[in-house]
Every structure is written in C-alpha cells, then in structure tokens.
Amino acid sequence: MPQKIQMRLASNRVDTSVVINRDIPAIYTPGQIISNQNEFLRGHGTYEENGQLKASVAGVREKVDILISVRPLKSRYHGKVGDVVVGRIIEVQQKRWKVNTNSILDSVLLISSVNLPGGELRRRSAEDEHMMRKYLQEGDLISAEVQSVYSDGSLSLHTRSLKYGKLGQGVLVKVFPSLIKISKTHFHNLSIGVSLILGTNGFIWICPIINNTEENVGGFVQNLEEVVPKSIRATMARIRNCILALAQSKVMLFDSSITYAYEESTKYTLAELLLPEVMADVALSTQQKLILSETE
Amino acid sequence: MSRKKELISNIGLRLDGRRAGELRRIRCKLGVFSEPDGSAYIEQGLTKVLAAVYGPHQVRGGRSKAQHDSAIVNCQFSMAVFSTGERKRRPRGDRKSTEMSIHLHQALVAAIKVELYPWTQIDVYVEVLHADGGIYPACVNAATLALIDAGIPLKEYVCACTASLANDDIPMIDISHQEEVMGGPTLTVAALPMSKKVVLLEMSQRFHVDHLPKVLKTALQGCVDIKNILDVTVSNNVKEIGSSTRWGNMT
Numbered sequence: 001m002p003q004k005i006q007m008r009l010a011s012n013r014v015d016t017s018v019v020i021n022r023d024i025p026a027i028y029t030p031g032q033i034i035s036n037q038n039e040f041l042r043g044h045g046t047y048e049e050n051g052q053l054k055a056s057v058a059g060v061r062e063k064v065d066i067l068i069s070v071r072p073l074k075s076r077y078h079g080k081v082g083d084v085v086v087g088r089i090i091e092v093q094q095k096r097w098k099v100n101t102n103s104i105l106d107s108v109l110l111i112s113s114v115n116l117p118g119g120e121l122r123r124r125s126a127e128d129e130h131m132m133r134k135y136l137q138e139g140d141l142i143s144a145e146v147q148s149v150y151s152d153g154s155l156s157l158h159t160r161s162l163k164y165g166k167l168g169q170g171v172l173v174k175v176f177p178s179l180i181k182i183s184k185t186h187f188h189n190l191s192i193g194v195s196l197i198l199g200t201n202g203f204i205w206i207c208p209i210i211n212n213t214e215e216n217v218g219g220f221v222q223n224l225e226e227v228v229p230k231s232i233r234a235t236m237a238r239i240r241n242c243i244l245a246l247a248q249s250k251v252m253l254f255d256s257s258i259t260y261a262y263e264e265s266t267k268y269t270l271a272e273l274l275l276p277e278v279m280a281d282v283a284l285s286t287q288q289k290l291i292l293s294e295t296e
Numbered sequence: 297m298s299r300k301k302e303l304i305s306n307i308g309l310r311l312d313g314r315r316a317g318e319l320r321r322i323r324c325k326l327g328v329f330s331e332p333d334g335s336a337y338i339e340q341g342l343t344k345v346l347a348a349v350y351g352p353h354q355v356r357g358g359r360s361k362a363q364h365d366s367a368i369v370n371c372q373f374s375m376a377v378f379s380t381g382e383r384k385r386r387p388r389g390d391r392k393s394t395e396m397s398i399h400l401h402q403a404l405v406a407a408i409k410v411e412l413y414p415w416t417q418i419d420v421y422v423e424v425l426h427a428d429g430g431i432y433p434a435c436v437n438a439a440t441l442a443l444i445d446a447g448i449p450l451k452e453y454v455c456a457c458t459a460s461l462a463n464d465d466i467p468m469i470d471i472s473h474q475e476e477v478m479g480g481p482t483l484t485v486a487a488l489p490m491s492k493k494v495v496l497l498e499m500s501q502r503f504h505v506d507h508l509p510k511v512l513k514t515a516l517q518g519c520v521d522i523k524n525i526l527d528v529t530v531s532n533n534v535k536e537i538g539s540s541t542r543w544g545n546m547t
Binding site for chain 1: 333352353354416491533
C-alpha cells in the first residue's frame with residue numbers, strides 16, 4: 001500500500017503557539033522573593049527562608065486574604081473532593097483497587113464505595129471480595145469522583161452513581177491536568193454523536209453516546225460486542241486529533257473549545273489533522289473563535 | 297612560555313574567540329516532549345543535552361525503597377553513541393555514567409524540596425546528544441529546567457559551571473572540549489546561585505591552592521550568569537503557556 005510519509009527538518013518546525021499578549025500577570029520563578037514581610041500565610045508553591053517568602057515553582061501568584069500561593073502552570077494532578085477523574089486500574093488488592101489517576105500517589109477505589117450489580121443497598125460479602133477481579137481488573141479504565149483526599153495526598157475515589165463506572169469502547173487522550181477547564185459538568189454529549197468525559201486529572205475519554213438506561217448494573221457493563229459504526233469511529237478519531245491539536249498549542253479544553261475545533265477541522269481530512277501546520281491552524285482558529293464568542 | 301599553544305592569546309582571546317569570563321551561547325527550551333511530566337533541552341555552545349522528568353509518582357518495584365519523609369530522586373545519565381568524535385557504544389551502567397548519575401543526584405537533591413512528597417519517586421533522565429566540554433554543567437542545567445517544567449517545587453535554581461586556569465594565572469569560564477584536552481585543570485561547580493551555596497565541587501587535576509579562590513569565584517559567577525539566562529527562558533515559557541490558556545482556572 002503506498003503511503004505518504006511526512007519527514008521534515010528540525011528547522012522547518014511549525015510554530016504552534018497561539019499566544020495572546022494581553023495583561024500578563026506577574027510571573028514568579030523558583031527562589032524569587034515574593035514578600036519580605038512575614039504577615040502572610042505560606043501556601044502551596046512557596047516556602048519561607050530567613051523571614052522571606054519565596055516561590056518554589058514557576059507560575060503565577062494567587063492570593064486569598066493573607067494566604068499566598070504560587071501555582072505552577074503544569075504539574076501532576078492535585079485532587080480535590082468532587083473532581084471527576086478518569087483512571088486506570090493497576091492493581092487489585094483486598095477490598096480495594098489501586099487506580100492510576102496521574103496523581104503523585106496511586107488512588108484507591110474501595111469496594112465499599114462502588115455500586116455493585118444488584119442494587120445500591122446490597123450488602124458486601126466476603127464473596128464480593130473474591131469476585132473483585134470480575135468487576136474490574138488490571139488495565140480497565142474507569143470514571144469516578146474523588147471522595148476524599150488522605151493526609152499524604154493520595155485520593156480515595158467512588159463510583160456511587162450511574163454516571164461513573166467502567167468505560168467500554170472509546171479512546172483515551174492524556175493531556176496535562178491544568179489544560180482541563182473546571183466547569184459544572186465534565187460529561188458532555190456532543191451533538192455530533194460523541195460523548196466526552198473530561199477528567200480533571202487530564203485524562204479525556206471519547207466514546208460513542210452512552211444512554212445510561214439499564215438499571216442495576218452499577219456501571220460495570222462493558223459491551224465489547226456492540227459494533228460502533230464507522231462514521232462514529234471517524235468522528236471519535238477526529239475529536240481525538242482536535243484535542244491533540246489544542247493540547248499542543250495549549251488551548252484550554254472544555255466543551256465549546258472542542259466543538260469549535262471540530263467545526264474548524266472539517267475542512268481537513270482525518271489524516272491531515274496530524275500534520276503540524278494543520279494542527280496549528282485548527283488551534284489558532286479555535287482560539288480566535290473562543291475570543292470572539294466571549295466578546296459578544 | 298614553552299607550551300606549544302596558549303589557552304589565551306596575548307590579546308586576551310581564547311581558542312574559540314571568547315574572552316576569559318565569557319560563557320558560550322546558551323539556548324534552551326522547556327516542554328520538548330509531551331509524555332514526561334517535564335522536559336527540557338539545552339545547548340551550551342556545541343554541547344547539547346536533553347532532560348526528562350517523570351513524577352513525583354508512586355515508587356515502583358517494591359514499596360520497601362519508599363521513604364516516609366521524602367521523595368526518592370532517581371537520576372540516570374546517558375550519552376548518545378554519536379555524541380563524541382569517535383562513535384562508541386556506551387552501556388548505561390558503565391563507570392562514567394554511574395558517577396555522573398551520582399553527581400547529578402547530589403546537585404538535584406540539594407535543590408528539590410523532597411520533603412513535600414513522601415512515599416514518592418522522581419525520575420530524572422538526561423541524555424547527552426553532543427558532547428563538547430562541560431557535559432556535567434549542561435546536564436545539571438537541563439535537569440533544573442525539566443524539574444521546573446514538571447512543576448516540582450525547588451528551593452531555587454541549581455546551576456553548574458566549569459572554570460579553569462589559563463596561562464597559570466588567568467581564570468577562565470565555561471571550558472570547551474578543545475580547552476579541556478589542551479590541558480589545564482578544570483573545576484566543576486554546581487551551586488545554588490541565589491543563596492551562593494556550593495553543592496558540588498570537582499577538580500579534574502591538581503593546581504596550586506592559591507589559585508582556588510579566584511577560579512572558584514569565576515565558576516560561581518558563571519552559575520549566577522547561567523541562572524539569569526535560564527530564568528528568562530522559564531518566565532517566557534510560563535507566559536507562553538499562560539497566555540495560550542488565557543490564564544484559565546486562575547483566580
């Protein structure tokens with residue numbers, strides 16, 4: 001099969017930046033002094049030395065009353081209670097699953113915080129513990145919500161809602177967590193026939209529209225027999241490429257930015273969307289569209 | 297002098313046309329890869345180094361190594377086969393790279409606030425693409441940038457620089473490969489330039505102790521200069537990411 005292969009010199013690299021230069025806040029870099037007075041509370045990303053408050057990461061300052069923190073623009077996921085995350089099961093232990101959520105420590109999903117098939121009020125027996133691998137095994141992807149944060153920073157997840165649970169057929173895209181815009185809902189059914197889960201931990205799940213009508217399955221269904229039509233698969237692939245383009249140019253990811261990018265991308269074929277020039281073009285026009293829609 | 301060739305000519309220029317206290321050109325870039333949490337690329341003259349940082353993440357391969365009060369910093373140094381004049385296979389665990397990894401570890405641990413991430417591990421991988429003198433400093437500087445890119449808290453930048461003594465008298469900074477080969481002792485210094493703390497000091501050969509203070513001072517000045525260059529790159533990078541995301545999620 002003849003195939004066009006694109007190779008280019010490093011000097012022909014495409015500039016993917018979509019920078020808008022307006023009101024840039026003060027930037028702090030590690031070791032830089034934030035304040036000489038000690039009437040401040042030291043927050044994340046700062047430390048105190050010789051009575052001076054210094055930044056320990058590169059980022060912008062956030063001030064809440066007298067609490068000063070510096071937030072890096074790129075880091076691992078720091079979970080907060082109530083966040084929607086997408087994670088991968090990496091270990092099955094007694095009474096718990098270990099889940100990789102791109103956090104600094106592995107998260108846990110306790111068997112007591114999942115809805116087992118057969119109703120919410122079912123008692124968890126020793127038998128359930130033996131059956132754990134049947135529900136979720138290593139490598140499975142799940143969507144979940146952060147239930148609590150332990151003192152060492154690791155997260156405890158729960159899937160006690162029909163929205164959450166095991167993920168079936170779809171595509172996973174990983175971006176860095178701060179690119180995901182925090183919004184009211186992270187589950188989106190796009191009109192083009194694709195569902196999106198924008199995990200706050202930077203894991204994005206793209207799948208065909210799910211209709212959660214079956215009851216009492218507790219989110220453990222994974223129908224791999226169901227055939228996804230080619231058109232839907234092409235749309236999913238296009239959405240994935242759009243997200244990659246946006247992530248490369250560091251455009252915030254949320255429902256409207258992704259829909260705009262999808263609309264902008266329709267003039268290109270699926271394969272073309274992976275070319276750097278095209279990715280930059282899609283990101284740039286999305287960014288412009290976003291600004292336009294905000295000013296209106 | 298009876299030496300075949302002088303390191304500094306009588307008009308005060310070095311072999312590559314620099315002055316004694318002049319650094320080679322530094323070009324650097326953050327976030328060159330998408331897979332690691334942080335990555336950086338640095339060029340110091342012709343020396344080119346890539347660094348990638350993974351973590352902090354859960355300690356893999358047995359929890360026994362994990363520490364309850366700090367993160368483990370795991371450094372790995374490697375050189376590409378094509379990095380030097382003669383093409384040579386360099387296995388990862390050889391003496392030189394192990395030594396480099398240990399030295400790198402020493403410099404980075406001094407800067408990283410490891411106490412913030414108990415039970416975790418931070419992996420730092422550096423790869424030399426082109427070796428032209430001052431490999432260790434370039435690796436330290438690249439690793440610092442990669443750590444900052446990964447959003448890992450540092451006390452401050454950790455920078456390294458080399459210095460040597462030319463014509464048995466004049467201290468000179470940032471030694472190239474050519475100057476290394478021509479002789480003269482090389483002093484490698486890794487330092488925290490803002491608090492003026494030295495975290496690593498290494499000497500390739502002996503020289504008279506009377507010369508040490510001025511050579512050390514030159515190298516430390518080099519660290520400060522390098523820090524200023526890196527700082528510009530870092531804040532430009534933050535500005536770029538920030539304005540692309542339009543400072544989203546920021547309050």
